[in-house]
Amino acid sequence: MTGNSRNGRPYRRLTIWQRALGLPCWLCGGEIAYWITGPEAGRHPEAFTLDHAVPLSHGGDLLDPANARTAHRRCNSARGNRTTTRKPTRSSRRW
Numbered sequence: 828m829t830g831n832s833r834n835g836r837p838y839r840r841l842t843i844w845q846r847a848l849g850l851p852c853w854l855c856g857g858e859i860a861y862w863i864t865g866p867e868a869g870r871h872p873e874a875f876t877l878d879h880a881v882p883l884s885h886g887g888d889l890l891d892p893a894n895a896r897t898a899h900r901r902c903n904s905a906r907g908n909r910t911t912t913r914k915p916t917r918s919s920r921r922w
C-alpha cells in the first residue's frame with residue numbers, strides 16, 4: 828500500500844505510456860486533442876487524461892496498465908467522483 832500516488836514516478840510513466848497509444852476517448856469515442864500540451868492541457872476539456880476502467884474508489888489499481896484508459900478531461904471529470912450514481916452526472920452537479 829505504498830507509492831500509490833498520482834504524483835509518483837510510476838504514475839507519470841503510465842500516463843505517458845497511455846498517451847503515446849494515441850487512442851480516442853474511451854467514454855465518448857471522440858478524438859483526443861493530443862496537440863495540446865503544457866499548462867493549457869491542464870484546463871482544456873478535450874485534452875488527454877488518464878482514466879481508470881475500475882475506479883480507484885472501487886478498488887481499481889492506479890498503476891495497472893490494464894486498468895488505464897484514455898479519456899478527455901471533460902469526460903473524465905464528468906464521470907469523476909460519481910461513479911455509482913444512476914443519475915446523469917451532468918444535471919446532478921452544482922458548481
Ligand SMILES: [Zn+2]
Pocket residue numbers: 852853854855856857898899902
Ligand atoms: Zn470524451
